[in-house]
Amino acid sequence: MRKNVLFLCMFFFLSFGVIAQKTKAKxxxxxNKNIEKYLNDGRKGNSSNLVRLRLAHSLSGYYGASYERKLSNRIGVEGGLYGNFGSKGFFESLRSDFLEIGDKEEVFKVKSGIGFSLYPKVYYHRNKYLNNGYFLGLRYTMNKFSVESEYYTSPVNSTKQIVSANYNSFALVNGTHTQIASNITLGGEWGVIVYFDKYKDVKYSRTDFSTGLPVVKTETLRSGSALIFADLSLGFLF
Amino acid sequence: MKNFITICLMLMMSLYASAQKNNQIKEVKGTEYKPAYNDRTSSFPNAVKVGDYYYVIGKKYDLMFKNYLIYGIPYIVNSDFKIYKLDARMNVKSVATIPAEFFNKSVNSLTLKRFGDNLCAIFYFNNRKQMKQYLFAQMIDLKSFKTIGKPYKMAETGITKKDKRIASLYQVSVTSDYQKMLITSDRTNVWQSRKERKAAAAQKNHTFSYWLIDKDFTLLNIGKNVKFGKGNTEVIGQTFDNLGNMCFLGFEEATQTKGKKKMFGDIDSDEESNSSKLVMKIIKPDGESTDLTFANGEYFYSATLKLNPKTGNVAVIGLLGSGRYGAKGIFSQQVNLATAEVLAENRQEFGVDLVKQISELKPPASKDKKPAKEKPVKTGKASKPKSNSKPAKEIKLDYIYRFINLGAVHYNDSNELIVVGQKHYTYTVTYTTTNSKGQTTTRTVTYYVYSDILAFKLDAEGKIVNFGYVFHHYETSAPISKDYSSLYANDKLYIITKTGGGQVKLDNTASTISAFKESDIYKKRKYIFADFVPVTDNELIHILASKRKVLFSLMSVKLED
Structure with a gap:
């Protein structure tokens, strides 16, 4: 009996040993069916879609986002939509609170605005994805906005007016962006920008020194300049 | 007059014939290949020969250096892998692409093998979130030269959080009939900081894992965290036969003295306190394993193993040494892989007479150009190199000084062993740089010297029958395992190094090998990649990639009948 028990025990342990050696986990x-799970390291993989928040627009008082999509290995197009809700923005604050008309400056206040941007890019390296990139682009921005200003109709009475204005800029930009964490990219751009401002039918008053009364004039104001420009962006891959 | 001309002609022909005889290297330079601007390849880690064609895998590194100006961090974007198919004239016949999006992440190329009837490109990926290093394999059809299906996940190994840019932990080998693939992973080969060692200890890093995989990607055998030897054991060699019997050779560091860790093959290790030994694990396809130990108490500089397909025996060869003096002899023992039967153990000491004979050898006069030395690259303006090498150690008369690296073992037709090794040492140079403000900075660089190559023929009892010797010098600031490959064919031994190659005569004299002409090319051109990639035991492919062009050249040792 004892021998039989020992024999059974031995058989059990031996068979267990063989099973342990031969058992392979699935x-x-x-x-090769689902290798993505092995490659999932928390960072977003190749992605052709990128939404960006841009610093330059925000500092101009325009808040919104742009969306970029790679059309081919080399070409990408970014389009942006921004809104201004009565903010002059940091850049405008730096410049002045006045609108320069002739030899005088008029006080103005941004009421609202809407901005669009179109930004075709040529990437230096061929890749269908937007996780990283180094590119040359032509950035066109158009802002349509309204400003409020006052003009005097008599020495004691003033009238407020809403002036519709637009801003167009073209920038030749060298830029880059890289994936810094999970699905976040950080980008930097620099280049030359040419911009044109247009304020339509701005009414302003000038004192007629012979009568001592204000005379109301209307003028369409245009200005423009070329600047060296830089921008930073924070992107979200999806 | 006619006689004179005839004599002159004969003389010239005989001179030409002797020159031809001296030139033991065949160099074939291909035509420059101009890939498309965006297909520039700057890294070529591996090459393989299948039939008459050579296949070289490369990866394009899009190092966005201009980003450096903005973020201070250059980055590497996901890049396509390119496999170049070259004919024997080193001309690019076609290029296969494994697109970057195939993997969705930036993976690293490890090697290129023939597996089954096709090519197999092997990649690894460090997954920092899952703390695993994964190994992937992608088959490439040799006829259409296109990828077959999706890549396979082959193996996985745990890594620590610190292992962000860890190198491959895997060794991949394929049987001689290309039907089975053996993958091993061994964390002890990876440099680790003290903290990392602690973390790795929790992951049983003194173990290894293996995967035996059939050509149709079925798992034949697997072992995870297989305990190998006692304490800290490093896998130093692996071999397996076509049936799937596997054999692993390891260096078991049984004792550790406080303060100083004894490293395998460390020239500065002290033999007195070292009780290291070689261990072997034989695993049969059904999982049955046998553990063996060799030469307990001996100190080895290096060891290797070689399977003799004719007899099924695995030869274990160790270089008996001393950290103070050099190598004192050769240890050899054979084990039958199928039965795990251990055959007689042999220890052959060199002895004073043989060491004297070797040390008195002088380089034979040669008309061939001497191999070009790679000069240390100096940086900084006014730098005064100051040799900081340690004082020469005492030389014992029965030790071959600096002979520490075993490279290869060959069997001849009579199943005798030919053991090839190399002298190796390091030295450091301190460079002092002074800038315009008078501030001085010092930089210490370690140079690794791969020196003379020795070959010994051993009889069946492990006794040294005769030896061959090649004077050689190659130094680099990046350590490599060895700078040569050897081949035993038609009862002759051939070597090919990074500077030249030829036949090594086993006649107790020094042999001359021919230098590459192509080595001059380094000085002439700017390149983003330039190196010799071994492709077979007697062939290297010299790859030179400039910004716009890739030039492949084949360096091969001419084999005599």
């Missing part, structure tokens, strides 16, 4: 088998 996860150990080579497989």
């Amino acid at each position: 996860s150990d088998e080579p497989e």
Whole structure:
């Protein structure tokens, strides 16, 4: 009896040993059906879609986002939509609170605005994805906005007016962006920008020194300049 | 007059014939290949020969250096892998692409193998979130030269959080009939800081894992965290036969003295306190394993193993040494892989007479150009190199000084062993740089010297029958395992190094090998990649990639009948 028990025990342990050696987990088998799970390291993989928040627009008082999509290995197009809700923005604050008309400056206040941007780019390296990139682009921005200003109709009475204005700029930009964490990219751009401002039918008053009364004039104001420009962007890959 | 001309002609022909005889290297330079601007390849880690064609895998690194100006961090974007198919004239016949999006992440190329009837490109990826290093394999059809299906996940190994840019932990080998692939992973080969060692200890890093995979990607055998030897054991060699019997050779560091860790093959290790030994694990396809130990108490500089397909025996060869003096002899023992039967152990000491004979050898006079030395690259303006090498150690008369690296073992037709090794040492140079403000900075660089190559023929009892010797010098600031490959064919031994190659005569004299002409090319051109990639035991492919062009050249040792 004792011998039989020992024999059974030995058989059990031996068979267990053989099973232990031969058992292979299914996860150990080579497989090619779902390799994405092995490549998932928390960072967004190749992505052709990127939404950006831009610093330059925000500092101009325009808040919004742009969306970029790679059309081919080399070409990408970014389009942006921004809104201004009565903010002059940091850049305008730096410049002045006045609108220069002739030899005088008039006080103005931005009421609202809407901005569009179109930004075709040529990437230096061929890649269908937007996780990283170094590019040359032509950035066109158009802002349509309204400003409020006052003009005097008599020495004691003033009238407020809403002036519709637009801003157009073209920038030749060298830029880059890189994936810094999970699905976030950080980008930097620099280049030369040419911009044109147009304020339509601005009414302003000038004192007629012979009568001592204000005379109301109307003028369409245009200005423009070329500047060296830089921008930073924070992007979200999806 | 006619006689004179005839004599002159004969003389010239005989001179030409002797010159031809001396030139033991065949160099084939291909035509420059101009890839498309965006297909420029700057890294060529591996090459393989299948039939008459050579295949070289490369990866394009889009190092966005201009980003450096903005973020201070250059980055590498996902890049396509290119596999170049070259004919024997080193001309690019076609290029296969494994697109970057195939993997969706930036993976690293490890090697290129023939597996089954096709090519297999092997990649690894460090997954920092899952703390795993994964190994992937992508088959490439040799006829259409296109990828077959999706890549396979082959193996996985745990890594620590610190292992962000860890190198491959895997060794991949394929049987001689290309039907099975053996993958091993061994964390002890990876440099680790103290903290990392602690973390790795928790992951049983003194173990190894293996995967035996059939050509149709079925898992034949697997072992995870297989305990190998006692304490800290490093896998130093692996081989397996076509049936799937696997053999692993390891260096078991049984004792550790406080303060100083004894490293395998460390020239500065002290033999007195070292009780290292070689261990072997034989695993049969059904999982049955046998553990063996060799030469307990001996100190080895290096060891290797070689399977003799004719007899099924695995030869274990160790270089008996001393950290103070050099190598004192050769240890050899054979084990039958199928039965795990251990055959007689042999220890052959060199002895004073043989060491004297070797040390008195002088380089034979040669008309061939001497191999070009790679000069240390100096940086900084006014730098005064100051040799900082340690004082020469005492030389014992029965030790071959600096002979520490075993490279290869070959069997001849009579199943005798030919053991090839190399002298190796390091030295450091301190460079002092002074800038315009008078501030001085010092930089210490370690140079790794791969020196003379020795070959010994051993009889069946492990006794040294005769030896061959090649004077050689190659130094680099990046350590490599060895700078040569050897081949034993038609009862002759051939070597090919990074500077030249030829036949090594086993006649107790020094042999001359021919230098590459192509080595001059380094000085002439700007390149983004230039190196010799071994492709077979007697062939290297010299790859030179400039910004716009890739030039492949084949360096091969001429084999005599």
